[in-house]
Amino acid sequence: MKLLHFKISSFLSSITYSFVVLVITQGIIQAQPDLKDDDASNFSADIMRAKSESEIPTAEAKSLFNLAQENISLNTVHSRKLAREYLQKAILLEPENIEFRLCYASLLEKYFPVSAYSEYENILQIDSTCIEAIYKLALRSESEFNEWKFSQKKFDDGIYFDLSDEALSDFRKAEYYYKKIISYQPLHYDALMHLSFLYEDSNVPEKSIPLLETLLKAFPDDxxxxxxxxxxxxxxxxxxxxxxxxQEALILMQPEERKDFTYNTVIELLSPVLSEKIKNFSQPELENLISSFWKLNEPLFLTEYNERLLEHYSRVAYANLRYSVPAENKQGWKTDRGEMHIRYGDPHKIVRLRPGVDWSVVKLKTEIWHYEEFTLGFVDKFSTNKYAFSSPPKFNERYQSQFGDDTFFFVESLRKISPQKYEPVFEGPPLDIPVDVTQFLSLSANNKTDVYFSYKLEHSDSQECVQYQSGIFFFDLFMNPIYQKKNDFKFSAGDFNDGREKNSLVKSSLMTVKPDSGNISFEILRTDDGAAFSNQGRFKVRKFNRDVLEMSDIVLAETVESADPDQLPIIRENLGIKPNPELSFSSTVPLFIYYETYNLELGDDGMNNIEQTILLKRSEDETGGDDLIAPIIKMFQTDEKQIALISNFQTRERNPQIYFQLDMNGYQSGKYELEIKIKDLFSGNEVFRKKEFFWNQ
Structure with a gap:
């Protein structure tokens, strides 16, 4: 098949020997006595000669076949040898008996695969429609494809020779054989299943999916x-x-398999973090822990499913499909490669280095997984596809991995530092939506806070009407729900006109809750195509004291209006505010500042007395040699780092709303920090808030 593989197989089959090498370990050959392989490889010529001989009664051939089957069932070295002799004699008597030949080829598979698959090809010469022979050849080609598709040969001078192209011929053979079976039996379960796997391994799911959809119609409870x-x-x-x-698969699973998907594999994920503490948890406590883990890692609460949990199911299914060790009845997720796949998902590149010999050193077959942040090595010590974490060779050790680092040691730390890796995957593309969050003393409820999530949507000219759903989900630190709000809304092309940009719209969502700390998720879902945005993290709802001086967050807006405020995203009493979630302003995008102060003291005349200080400076990562080379209004006090505007004013409100426009024409482009200080001149108390924004000259 492959040049190297063919030469080795031909060399072994040409030697007259009475031992079959199974594995080589630590320089000791482990062997089992069996028949000579040249008997198998030369047997076709004997069969052809038998055609010219006189016929022998069929009953004798059938008796030999029955004796062979009895010896096969005994499964000893001597019984296999006898079975092979009986089958050879039976086939000599009936050269075109497909049943005899299939049994003979099956017997050869484990120890003489080259001869076995040659026999399957011979069977097809007799009967080109023999499904079992075609299927065996398909499995062989699929196995070879998976073995060679990532393969490279490493030479002493450090040069790597790519062998993955060699797998292409195996892919085509496997595809041909599976398709041939399906042409004879359109609902052949194994052929459809394996052909779908073959396409999936070739990154063409559009070919895989229809095959399994066909199977599902025929086997709805599989x-x-x-x-x-x-x-x-x-x-x-x-x-x-x-x-x-x-969900259907979980219902149909046996309890033990279902437990692997929903419990055992999750405990495997969590165990490095919990360490020895996990032994002290009861079963109900662990189940609650798992439930909280999935909630904490759920990327989009707007959908009816948990995308992170689906990712976990897919990783477990793939690990069991590709990394299981059937000879040991070991499921894939329990292997070293399977564990890493469950924790970190698909590596962005896999390289499989072929085994070889360098003087006295045996270079073992090695698989290398490249992730963005780290690289892992696995070694197949006995060429049985049972890979384990790679470790450096011991002193004078002859059998060595081709991966230089100590993966076994590295993973011990990696599990604790980064027990999992996950990038959210949604039905549609990710949405890039700017969001700005501001908090105020609630206008409608005592001892609560109004939290506004302001965001900006973009609209494509090709979309006439777009359906959206927004959501705010607030949980305590243990992921118990505190607040949940969903909102469906629809926009047509005409709605996406904010007066400045033709295809954009600014909106705000309001959450009114008591002060608390927890986990927040603000989400937008475009329901037409599943495109999604999710902004998650720890969040603290501010507590506004009703007795001492307080100040709201600062809103950086494009406009603040008292006329027809209901048409603007944020409404505060009689004012409407259009925030700028991008926090980017220019000469064509005006910069308005809005904030509220609370609990100012009033004088005998019913008026307050406020000192407002506005500090404006370039952010630390933006400052250069000439920070503020710009025309400065005379009323500003300046130094090398910042500009200050101090003003005094009076109002009749204890909780006044304050807004004004800031003219920055002439200022250098860059990132700025705005700080507003408020001093109650009656009480002497001071408060301040800060906000960063971008200015584009």
Whole structure:
């Protein structure tokens, strides 16, 4: 098949020997006595000669076949040898008996694969429609494709020779054989299943999915069809369909397998963080911990499913599909490669270095996984596809990994520092939406805070009407819900006109809650195509004291109006505010400043007395040699770092609303920090708030 592989196989089959090498470990050959492989490779010539001989009664051939089957069932070295002899004699008597030949080829598979698959090809010469022979050849080609698709040969001078192109011929053979089976039996379960796997491994899910959809119609209660269809849907970003299939698969699973997906694999994820503490948890406590873990990692609460949980299901399904060790009855997620796949997902590159010999050193088959932040190595010590974490060789050790670092040691730390990696995957593309959050003393409820999430939507000229859904989800630190609000809204092309930019619209969502600390998620979902935005993190709702001087957050706005305020995103009593969530202003985008002060003392005349100080300076990461070379209004006091505007004014309100426009024409472009200080001249108390923004000259 491959030049190197062919030479090795031909060399072994040409030697007359009475031992079959199974594995080489620590320089000791472990072997089992069996028949000579040249008997198998030369057997076709014997069969052809038998055609010219006189016929022997069929009953004798059938008796030999029965004796062979009895010896195969005993499964000893001697019984296999006898079975092979009986089958050879039976086939000599009936050269075109497909049943005899299939049994003979199957017996050869484990120890003489080259001869076995040659025999399957011989069977197709007799009967080109023999499904079992075609299927065996398809499996062989698929296995070879998966073995060679990432392969490279490393030479002593450090040069790598890419062998992955060699896998292309195996892919084409496997595809041909599976398609041939399906042409004879359109609902052949294994052929459809494996052909879908073959396409998935070639990164063409659009070919994989229809095959499993066909199987699903024929086998609606098959757990594996639902499971792997869910996996393929997920990889193709059809998240809602993936959710449905995973749910069906979980229902159809046996309890132990379901527990692996929903419990055991999650405990594996959490165990490095919890360490020895996990032993002290009861079963209900662990289940609650798992539930909180999924809530904490859910990227989009607007959907009916948890995208992070679906990612986990897909990782477990793939690990079990690709990394299981059937000979040991070991599921893929329990292997070293499977564990890393469950924790960190698909590496962006895999390289498989072929084994070789360098003088007295045996270079073991090594697989290298490249992630953005780190690289992992796995070694297949005995060429049995049982990979383990790579470790440096011990002194004078002959059998060595081709990966230089100590993955076993590195992973011990990696699990604790970064137990998982996940980038959210949504049904549609990610939305890039600027958001600005501001907090005020609530206008409608005592002891509560008004929190505004202001955001800006962009609209494509090709979209006539767009359906959106927004959501605010606030939880305590243990992910118990405190506040939840969803809002559906629809816009047509005409609605996306804010007077300045043709295809944009600014909106705000309001959350009124008691002061608290917890986890927040502000989300936007474009329901037409599943495009999504999610802004999550720790959040503290401010507490506004009603007895001492307080100040709201600062809103940087494009306009503040008293006329028809209901048409603007933020309404504060009789004022309407249009915030600028991008926090970017210029000569064509005016900069208005809005804030509120609370609990000012009033004099005998019913008036307050306020000193307002506005400090404006370039942000630290923006300052240069001439920070503020610009025309400065005379009323500003300046130094090398900042500009200050101090003013005094009086109003009749204890909680006045204050707004004004800041003219920055002539200022250098860059990032600025605005600080506003308020001093109550009656009480002497002071408060201040800061806000950063961008100015584009």
């Amino acid at each position: 757990k594996d069809v639902h499971l792997y269809l869910g996996l393929l849907y997920y990889k193709d970003n059809q998240i809602q369909k993936a959710h449905k299939e995973f």
